[in-house]
Amino acid sequence: MHLPENSVQIEQWLQLIRAKGIGATLFKRLLDYFGDVEKIMGVSSAQLTKIEGIGDKTAERIVRSRHDFDAEKELALADKLGVWLIHLNDERYPPALKAIYDPPPVLYVKGTLMRADNLAMAIVGCRRCSHYGSEQANRFSHLLASAGFTIVSGLARGIDSAAHHGALAAKGRTIAVQGCGLANIFPPENKKLFEQIAESGAVLSELPLTYEPLSENFPSRNRIIAGLSMGVLVIEATHRSGALISAQAALENNREVMALPGRVDSPASSGCHRLIKQGARLIDSVEEIMDALGHIGHGLKNHAQTTAGQAEQNVEETLFDMSRLNLSPEETLILERLNSEPVHVEELIVQTQLSAGQIHAAVIHLQLKGLIKQLPGSLYVRRH
Numbered sequence: 185m186h187l188p189e190n191s192v193q194i195e196q197w198l199q200l201i202r203a204k205g206i207g208a209t210l211f212k213r214l215l216d217y218f219g220d221v222e223k224i225m226g227v228s229s230a231q232l233t234k235i236e237g238i239g240d241k242t243a244e245r246i247v248r249s250r251h252d253f254d255a256e257k258e259l260a261l262a263d264k265l266g267v268w269l270i271h272l273n274d275e276r277y278p279p280a281l282k283a284i285y286d287p288p289p290v291l292y293v294k295g296t297l298m299r300a301d302n303l304a305m306a307i308v309g310c311r312r313c314s315h316y317g318s319e320q321a322n323r324f325s326h327l328l329a330s331a332g333f334t335i336v337s338g339l340a341r342g343i344d345s346a347a348h349h350g351a352l353a354a355k356g357r358t359i360a361v362q363g364c365g366l367a368n369i370f371p372p373e374n375k376k377l378f379e380q381i382a383e384s385g386a387v388l389s390e391l392p393l394t395y396e397p398l399s400e401n402f403p404s405r406n407r408i409i410a411g412l413s414m415g416v417l418v419i420e421a422t423h424r425s426g427a428l429i430s431a432q433a434a435l436e437n438n439r440e441v442m443a444l445p446g447r448v449d450s451p452a453s454s455g456c457h458r459l460i461k462q463g464a465r466l467i468d469s470v471e472e473i474m475d476a477l478g479h480i481g482h483g484l485k486n487h488a489q490t491t492a493g494q495a496e497q498n499v500e501e502t503l504f505d506m507s508r509l510n511l512s513p514e515e516t517l518i519l520e521r522l523n524s525e526p527v528h529v530e531e532l533i534v535q536t537q538l539s540a541g542q543i544h545a546a547v548i549h550l551q552l553k554g555l556i557k558q559l560p561g562s563l564y565v566r567r568h
Contacts, residue, residue, distance in 0.1 A: 187263070187266060187267075187268045188268045188276075188293075188296070189268070190259065190262075190268055190269045190270070191269060191270050191271040191273070191274040191276075192274075193221055193222060193271075194255075194259070194269050194271060194290070195255035195256065195259070196221045196222055196225050196255075197221050197271045197289060197290050198253055198255040198258060198259075198269070198290060199225065199250055199251055199252075199253045199255050200214075200221055200224060200225060200250055200289075201289045201290055202249075202252070202253035202392070203245075203246045203249045203250040203252070203253075204245040204246065204248075204249040205238075205242045205245045205246050205249075206246060207286075208286040208287065208288055208289060208390075208404075209237075209285070209286045210235070210237055210238070211289045212272075212286065212287065212289070213235050213236060213237065214232075214235060215272070215273075215289075217234070217235055221271075225250055225251075228247070229243035229244050229246070229247045230243070232246055232247070253392075258392060258393060261367065261393050261394075262292065262366075262393060265294070265366060265367060265393065266294060266382075267292050267293065267294050267366050267393065268292075268293050269290055269291070269292055269293070270290070270291050270293060270297070271289060271290050271291075272287060272288075272289050272290075276297060277291070278297065278301065278302070278411075278412055279302060280302060280304070280411060280412060280413070280414070281408065281411040281412050283411075283437070284407065284410075284411040284433075284437045285436065285437065286407065287411065288390035288408060289390075290390060291388055291389075291390060292365070292366050292388065292389045292390070292391070292393065293386050293387075293388055294366050294378075294382045294386060294387040294388075295381065295382040295383070295384075295385055295386030295387055296385070296386055297386055298334075298357070300332070300334065300357065301334040301357060301359065301385075301386075301412075303332060303333055303334065303414070304333060304334040304335070304336050304359070304412050304413045304414060305328050305333045305334070305335060305336065305413055305414060305415055305417065305473070305477075306335075306336040306337060306409050306410060306412070306413035306415070306416040306417065306430060306434075307321055307324060307325050307328075307335055307336075307337055307343070307344075307347035307416075307417050307419060308337055308338060308343060308344060308347075308406075308409065308416060308417070308418055308419070308421075308427040308430045308431075309321060309342060309343025309344070309418055309419035309420040309421050309425070309427050310342055310343060310420050310421050310422055310425045310427060310452055310455075311340050311341040311342040311343075311344075312341075312342060312452070313342040313343050313346070313419070313420045313452060314420065314446075314450065314452050316420075316446065316447075317342070317343055317346075317419050317420035317446070317452060317453075318342065318343065318346040319346075320419055320444055321343045321346035321347045321350065321419045321420075322346045322347070322349055322350035322353070323350065324347075324350070324417065324419070324444075324467075324470065324473075325346070325347040325348070325349075325350030325351045325354075325358075326350040326351065326353055326354045326356075327354075327470045328351075328356075328470065328473070329350065329351035329354040329355075329356025329357070329358065330354045330356060330549070331470075331549060332356075333356070334351075334356070334357040334358065334359055334385065335347055335348065335350070335351035335356065335357070335358040335359070336358070336359045336360075336361065336409050336412045336413050337358070337359075337360060337361075337409065338360065338361055338362070338363070338402075338405060338406070338409055339360035339361070339362055339370070339371075339374055339377065339378065339381070339387070340370075340371070341371055341373075341374075342420075343419045343420055343427070344360075345374060345377060347419075348360060348377055348380075348381055349377070351385075352380055352381070352384060355384075356384075357384060357385040358381055358384065358385040359381070359385050359386050359387075359388060359412060360378070360381045360385075360386075360387045360388070361387075361388050361389065361405050361408045361409050361412070362387060362388070362389045362391075362397070362405065363389075363391075363397055363398075363401040363402040363404075363405035364389065364391060364395050364396055364397035364398075364401060365389055365391045365392050365393040365394050365395035365396075366387060366389050366393055367393040367394045368394070368395070368396065368397060370397035388408065389405075390404070390405075390408065402426055402429075403426070403429050406426060406427075406429040406430040406433055407429075407430075407433040407437075409430050409433075410430050410431075410433035410434040410437060410439055411433070411437060411439075413434070413439060414439065414440065414477055415434065415439055415440035415441070415442055415473070415476060415477055416430050416431055416433075416434040416439060416440070416441055416442065417442045417443070417444065417467060417473065418430070418431055418441070418442070418443045418444070418455065418456050418459060418464070419444050419456075420444070420446060420450075420452045420453055420455075420456060421443075421452070421453075421454075421455030421456055421459075422451055422452060422454055422455050423451075423454045423455050423458060424455075425455045427455065428455050428459070431443075431459055431464065440465065440476045440477060441459060441463075441464040441465065442464060442465040442466075442467045442472075442473060442476055443456040443457075443459040443460050443464045443465070443466065443467065444456060444467050444468070445457065445460065445466055445468070470551070471551055471557075471558075474551070512546065512549070514536075514538055514542050514543075514545070514546040515546045515549055515550050517536045517538065517546075518532060518536060518538075518543070518546050518547060518550060518556075519550060519555060519556070519566065521535050521536065522556055522564060522565060522566035523565070523566050524565055524566065525565065526559050526563035526564065526565050527563065527564055527565070528561070528562055528563055528564075529543060529544075529547070529562040529563075529564065530562075532547075532564070547564060555567055
């Protein structure tokens, strides 16, 4: 498979982000101030101290170390592994992720990124999940992927793996974000799943290729999961689960937070119940998710207005795409016959000349895509 081209100037981006004292937030401040990575690589320590958060010592550390990282060696290994790299100023960079407070300056990608991935939903939860949790993660993921959503998760054991499997079973797209470099696969038993995801979506990381899966990497990984998505659904989580970090990141970046309730005596659901008490949307159906995302769309659009014009345009295009989610001929036929006035399912059968089975399947998919709503008594109306 032919790899996409790396972003221009990617060598300098890699060297700068690996300089001592620079993280994602400080990198963004530098870029906003100086405008170009090439310029940042040549400025003096005195010029660097003009940036908020950079004192004399930090400036000197950056200047001394900004050429230390062997970008040429890193890119050679990436090519060998079938990985390509993209930076923040590349138009292919995910616009929703670019809009967060501290977007990763560089993303390592194994697989493909598509414009359709702008319509993404994160499904996360604990590693030691129950059968109920695994089943629900798989089910919600399958339904959402069938409706055109890209499923985002973290490739971990338990809920994450079930979510990826559900999307793959629906022949949909899924993105995994690793808390280690892409030369490693964590957990190791997910090697086959890693490869399947790379074939029908992407595995991402912001870390150098050989970085190990250390515990301190995972909170940062979770902000990427939330940033790529319109909302985060927590299926099962203990009160100390890393999934709660994804939920917090979602809140901080104006994303919808949703949680699936579980048994009141189950420790695996204690984190979900706490989220619900704190205001997360209680989810018991895919239609609930669609209702939740109907509100967050405006929030994402407003949030994008504070970012670069291109990011704003991309987010607006994403929201526009929500009404054009690969409609089948049957779905199109039904949608054309619905408006704000309720129509009974029997009347739809008469008007469309479709069978009851075809109608039933199509209205389910239209509900999943957020385009119609079912009312009591087998009545349907079009959403506006």
